[in-house]
Amino acid sequence: MFYDHPAIRPIKDLLLDPEISEIMINGPKQLFVERKGRMESLPARFADDRVLHMLVNRMLEPTGRSVSSASPYADFRLPDGSRVNVTIPPVALNGPTVTIRKFTGHLKKIEDLIKLGTLSKRMAYFLCAGVKGRLNIIFSGATGTGKTTTLGILSRHIPSSERIIAIEDTAELQLQQEHVIRLECRQPNQEGKGAVDMSQLVLNSLRMRPTRIIVGEIRGAEAIDMLQAIATGHDGCLAVLHASSPVDAISRLEMMALSRGLMLPLWAIHKQIGAAIDLIVQHEFLPDGTRKITRIAEVCGVRDDRIVIRDVFEYRRTGAGEDRREIGKWLCHGSESGAVERCRRRGAEIPPEVLGVDQDES
Numbered sequence: 001m002f003y004d005h006p007a008i009r010p011i012k013d014l015l016l017d018p019e020i021s022e023i024m025i026n027g028p029k030q031l032f033v034e035r036k037g038r039m040e041s042l043p044a045r046f047a048d049d050r051v052l053h054m055l056v057n058r059m060l061e062p063t064g065r066s067v068s069s070a071s072p073y074a075d076f077r078l079p080d081g082s083r084v085n086v087t088i089p090p091v092a093l094n095g096p097t098v099t100i101r102k103f104t105g106h107l108k109k110i111e112d113l114i115k116l117g118t119l120s121k122r123m124a125y126f127l128c129a130g131v132k133g134r135l136n137i138i139f140s141g142a143t144g145t146g147k148t149t150t151l152g153i154l155s156r157h158i159p160s161s162e163r164i165i166a167i168e169d170t171a172e173l174q175l176q177q178e179h180v181i182r183l184e185c186r187q188p189n190q191e192g193k194g195a196v197d198m199s200q201l202v203l204n205s206l207r208m209r210p211t212r213i214i215v216g217e218i219r220g221a222e223a224i225d226m227l228q229a230i231a232t233g234h235d236g237c238l239a240v241l242h243a244s245s246p247v248d249a250i251s252r253l254e255m256m257a258l259s260r261g262l263m264l265p266l267w268a269i270h271k272q273i274g275a276a277i278d279l280i281v282q283h284e285f286l287p288d289g290t291r292k293i294t295r296i297a298e299v300c301g302v303r304d305d306r307i308v309i310r311d312v313f314e315y316r317r318t319g320a321g322e323d324r325r326e327i328g329k330w331l332c333h334g335s336e337s338g339a340v341e342r343c344r345r346r347g348a349e350i351p352p353e354v355l356g357v358d359q360d361e362s
Helices: 009-016 049-063 110-116 121-132 147-157 198-205 222-231 246-258 266-276 339-345
Strands: 020-026 031-035 038-042 073-077 083-087 097-101 137-141 164-168 180-184 212-215 238-242 279-285 291-303 306-320 326-332
Touching: 009 020, 009 049, 049 073, 049 083, 049 097, 110 121, 110 147, 121 137, 121 147, 121 279, 121 291, 121 306, 121 326, 121 339, 137 147, 137 246, 147 238, 147 279, 164 198, 180 198, 198 212, 198 222, 212 222, 222 246, 222 266, 238 246, 246 266, 246 279, 246 291, 246 306, 266 291, 266 306
Parallel strands: 137 238, 137 279, 164 180, 164 212, 212 238
Antiparallel strands: 020 031, 020 097, 031 038, 073 083, 083 097, 279 291, 291 306, 306 326
């Protein structure tokens, strides 16, 4: 068993603790965990770098990947789906550094996110209808805010009759449909050859007769490939993007499209983004340790050479309780784009009460 190996035993209880969502080992003498959204320091569990290297090597062994002074970091996943980053000297000055983002297997349905307070029932209905109605949705937010978890849960609403191509840098998504093709990027070998990046996989996926394309994380030149895939009829795409707001998400898409080096004017890139993306779902990690979807914004096309974004739902903070937990509410501003009509044409009705405009009482 993986967890009973001598090298894994120092952190076995942390890996199996359902209350811990992240494990951070900063060299042999420092250990932190995230428990219920709070950062917590724990006693060191490794005598020296050698013992910590044993843990690193054992975790890497099944993956076929390795780390060395020439290639001092690696991303991979554990057998349970948890995502791991390992960084070693000379890059990591504190000694081998291990960051484990545990797989949230207890979050399986949209109702689980509602119970956690991640989003409201109306927002959940709207997003589920958007996935069924083949809207193109970007899940935006900082690291660890729950973007991939939300995407994975909403992907359950893709009909089982569709062919899904999931493209990831490090395979992490747990898709439930039967007809799923999973593609994973490949790192270069020690000679620096053989790499397969996200852009290549997105282009290759277009030749695989996809009904849906899911991109685990847009990081660079693959942004323009995804936009062009949508423009050529591959709608219903879902993708993750690191950004601090819907506006920043659009800016990042622009920069990544420009980084491809194509001689395209900015207005042409704006037009492509405005036509391709339907919704941006913004995630945030709040000061009280909770994760929430704070905005669902619709992309309403281009006006005066600028991409127009409008909030459909917005989380409004109103204060904090005695336990220092944030108090707030979600407001709906209604929808003005053609997203609702597109969903209706594809059999995903959105009742008027779901998008009924709330009165701002502030």
